[in-house]
Amino acid sequence: MKMKILFASVMLLGAMTATGQTSNAILFTENGERFQVVLNGILQNAKPETNVKMTGLPAPNYKCRILFEDKALGYLDFNIFFPEPPQEVTWNIKKNKKGEFVTRAVSWIPIAEAPATPATQTVVVYSTTPPPAEVTSTTVQHSTSTTTNGASPNGVNMNVGINMNENGGGINMNVSGMDGTSNSSTTTTTHTTTVTSSSTTTNAPPPPPPAPVRVVYVDGYNGSVGCPIPMSSSEFQSFKSSVQSKSFEDSKLTIAKQVLNNNCLTSAQVREVMKVFTFEETRLDFAKYAYGHTYDINNYYKVNDAFTFESSIEELNTYINGR
Numbered sequence: 337m338k339m340k341i342l343f344a345s346v347m348l349l350g351a352m353t354a355t356g357q358t359s360n361a362i363l364f365t366e367n368g369e370r371f372q373v374v375l376n377g378i379l380q381n382a383k384p385e386t387n388v389k390m391t392g393l394p395a396p397n398y399k400c401r402i403l404f405e406d407k408a409l410g411y412l413d414f415n416i417f418f419p420e421p422p423q424e425v426t427w428n429i430k431k432n433k434k435g436e437f438v439t440r441a442v443s444w445i446p447i448a449e450a451p452a453t454p455a456t457q458t459v460v461v462y463s464t465t466p467p468p469a470e471v472t473s474t475t476v477q478h479s480t481s482t483t484t485n486g487a488s489p490n491g492v493n494m495n496v497g498i499n500m501n502e503n504g505g506g507i508n509m510n511v512s513g514m515d516g517t518s519n520s521s522t523t524t525t526t527h528t529t530t531v532t533s534s535s536t537t538t539n540a541p542p543p544p545p546p547a548p549v550r551v552v553y554v555d556g557y558n559g560s561v562g563c564p565i566p567m568s569s570s571e572f573q574s575f576k577s578s579v580q581s582k583s584f585e586d587s588k589l590t591i592a593k594q595v596l597n598n599n600c601l602t603s604a605q606v607r608e609v610m611k612v613f614t615f616e617e618t619r620l621d622f623a624k625y626a627y628g629h630t631y632d633i634n635n636y637y638k639v640n641d642a643f644t645f646e647s648s649i650e651e652l653n654t655y656i657n658g659r
Contacts, residue, residue, distance in 0.1 A: 357421065357422040357447055358393055358394050358422060358462075359393045359418040359422040359423055359424065359425065360391045360392075360393065360424040360425070361389070361390045361393060361416055361418075361424075361425055361426075361427070362388070362389045362390075362424065362425070362427070363387070363388050363390075363402070363426075363427050363429060363439075364386060364388075364426070364429065365386050365387075365428075365429045365430070366429065366431075367430065367431075368386050369386065369404055369409060370384035370386055370404070370405040370406075371386075371388075371403060371405060371429070372384050372385075372402075372403045372405075373388055373400065373401075373460070374400065374401040374402075374403060375390070375398045375399070375400055375416070375462070376398055376399050378463065378464055378465065379466040379467060380460050380463065380467075381467070382467035383458075384403075384404075384405035385458045387457055387458065388458050388460060389453060389457050389458065389459045389460070390460050390461075390462055391459060391462065392462045393416075396418050396420075397415060397416060397417040398415070398416040399413070399415060399416075400413070400416045402414075402429060402437070412438075412439070414439045417564050417565065418564065419561045419562060419563055419564050421446055422446070422447045423444045423445060423446055423447065423564075424444065424445050424446075424447055424450040425441055425443070425444040425564055426441070426443045426444070427439045427441055427442065428440045441564045441565050442598060444563065553565065553566050553602070553631055553632075554566075554602055554631065554632045557632045557634070557635065559632065559633070559634030560633055560634055561632065561633065562628060562629070562631060562633040563600035563629055563630065563631055564631075565600055565631075566600045566601055566602045566605065566631040567599055567601060567605065571599075572601070572605050572608075575592075575595050575599070575609075576609060576612065578595070579591050579592050579595075579609060580612050585613060585615055588612060588613060588618075589613070589618055589621060592609055592622055593625055596626060596629045597629075599629065600629055600630070600631050601626060601629060601631065602630065602631050602632055602635075603630055603631075603632050603633075603635040603636050603638045603639055604638065606622075606623065606636075606639050607638055607641060607642045609622065609626070610622055611642050616643065616644050616648055619642055619643060619648070620643070620651060620652060623639050623642075623652050624655050626639075627659070628659075636656070640652070
């Protein structure tokens with residue numbers, strides 16, 4: 337009966353948090369590589385940047401592609417996923433030990449508590465159409481000049497003028513004098529060509545974006561989530577080993593909480609960490625702290641298996657209902 341009450345309470349809490357707000361995503365490269373963001377096949381930022389904040393994202397998840405400005409770096413595909421209620425989630429784009437680009441969710445905070453955007457940060461409002469193409473104009477000018485000097489052998493001056501324009505041309509010839517003097521005449525032809533090029537714009541409506549695909553990190557789970565992406569198996573084992581390596585209970589709890597500040601666990605992973613602690617009081621303390629950093633919160637009743645006393649289950653249930 338207690339399990340049913342706990343499950344119903346968690347479901348009600350998840351339903352109350354659905355506000356219809358939109359989420360924000362912040363993407364940045366750890367080493368300053370410039371990139372563009374493509375969401376569900378639609379380019380979002382026309383100019384490559386090292387840090388991009390996207391606002392007004394209505395869906396809970398998106399297919400994301402990072403296009404690096406340096407073509408030699410290729411691209412990176414991953415899934416953007418937002419927890420409930422709507423959050424501002426920050427992802428770090430960096431290379432792993434194998435030299436491959438990966439993403440890590442480094443922070444998430446409810447939209448209502450998100451800090452103001454710095455003036456130096458690029459902000460892009462989510463759009464289902466790509467940024468407009470640029471129009472360019474090029475003017476090319478070409479000039480030629482021809483000069484002819486001389487006199488006729490018989491002392492006759494000849495002045496020849498040639499005028500060319502866009503409507504045709506004319507030739508003027510003047511013959512004067514027999515005094516043997518020589519004059520000169522100059523003919524100049526100027527040709528100007530203007531070439532204007534612009535991008536081709538079609539008025540056809542863009543194709544509708546593909547339906548969002550929810551990424552499920554716990555097999556068979558489709559309930560509410562408390563944080564975006566839980567630790568991988570390898571990351572979790574490293575975390576658990578670090579906690580186990582400490583000799584004192586207080587040190588174990590301190591390390592566990594520090595790691596949780598920037599990470600996410602599943603309910604099963606929380607239960608495993610609880611079993612590392614010796615005392616019931618420490619297990620309860622960690623279970624309360626970990627609830628706000630758990631992916632499948634509707635499964636949180638499973639952590640009760642790590643308790644020895646019924647009173648600990650009741651106290652955890654009271655804590656969750658009071659959040």
